[in-house]
Amino acid sequence: MSLETNKVFAAVLTAGVCFMTAGLIGELLVYPKRPAAPAIAIGGAQPQQAAAPAAPAAPAVEPITPLLAAANVENGRTLAHRQCGSCHTFNEGGRHGVGPNLWGIVGANHARAEGFRYSAANQARANEPWTFEALNAFIANPRAAMPGTSMGFNGLASAQQRADLIAYLRTLSANPVPLP
Numbered sequence: 651m652s653l654e655t656n657k658v659f660a661a662v663l664t665a666g667v668c669f670m671t672a673g674l675i676g677e678l679l680v681y682p683k684r685p686a687a688p689a690i691a692i693g694g695a696q697p698q699q700a701a702a703p704a705a706p707a708a709p710a711v712e713p714i715t716p717l718l719a720a721a722n723v724e725n726g727r728t729l730a731h732r733q734c735g736s737c738h739t740f741n742e743g744g745r746h747g748v749g750p751n752l753w754g755i756v757g758a759n760h761a762r763a764e765g766f767r768y769s770a771a772n773q774a775r776a777n778e779p780w781t782f783e784a785l786n787a788f789i790a791n792p793r794a795a796m797p798g799t800s801m802g803f804n805g806l807a808s809a810q811q812r813a814d815l816i817a818y819l820r821t822l823s824a825n826p827v828p829l830p
C-alpha cells in the first residue's frame with residue numbers, strides 16, 4: 651500500500667472518529683439521561699408517573715366536516731390569500747402560478763386543471779374527487795396526505811382554519827357542492 655493511500659485512510663478514519671466523538675458529546679449535552687425518580691422530593695410531591703402515550707402509526711387529521719356549517723368564509727378568504735396566494739389564484743379562469751388555479755376545486759377531480767404540470771403523485775389520483783375531507787387532509791399536511799406532491803407547503807395545523815379555508819374554496823363555483 652502506498653504512503654498516499656495510507657494517508658487517505660488515516661484522514662478518513664480521523665474524520666470518522668471526530669464525527670463519532672462530536673456525536674457522543676452532542677448527545678450528552680442535548681439528551682441528559684433523567685433519573686426515573688427525582689433524587690430529592692420537593693415538598694413531598696409525588697414523582698410524576700411518566701405514562702408514555704403510545705405513538706399513533708399515522709397522525710390522524712382532525713376532520714373538518716363538523717366545523718364546516720359554522721365556518722367563517724370571510725376568514726377563509728383572508729387565509730387563502732395569505733397562505734396560498736403566493737402560488738395559487740382563486741378567480742374563474744385565473745392563471746396558474748407555482749400551483750394551479752383553484753376555481754371550482756371542491757368536488758373536482760385531482761389534477762384536473764388544463765395546462766398545469768402536476769406531480770405524478772397527484773396525477774395518479776385523477777379519478778378521485780377533491781372531497782371536503784380529502785382537501786382537509788391535504789391542506790393539513792400535503793406531503794403526508796400525498797407523498798411525492800410538488801406542493802411545497804408545510805400545512806395548516808388548525809382544524810378551524812382549515813374549515814374556514816375550505817368553506818371559502820367551496821364558494822369558488824357557480825354551483826357550490828352542498829355542505830356535508
Ligand code: HEC
Nearest residue numbers: 733734737748749760761762768769772799800801802803
Ligand atoms: C409554495 C407554493 C404553494 C403554496 C403556498 C400552496 N400550494 Fe397548493 N399547490 C402547489 C403546487 C405546486 C400544486 C401541485 C401539486 C401536485 O401536483 O402534486 C398544488 C396543488 C394544490 C391542490 C390540488 C389541485 C389539483 O388540481 O389537484 C390544492 C387543492 C391546493 N394546492 C390547495 C392549496 C391551499 C388551500 C393552499 C394554502 C393553504 C396551498 N395550496 C398552498 C403549490 C402551492
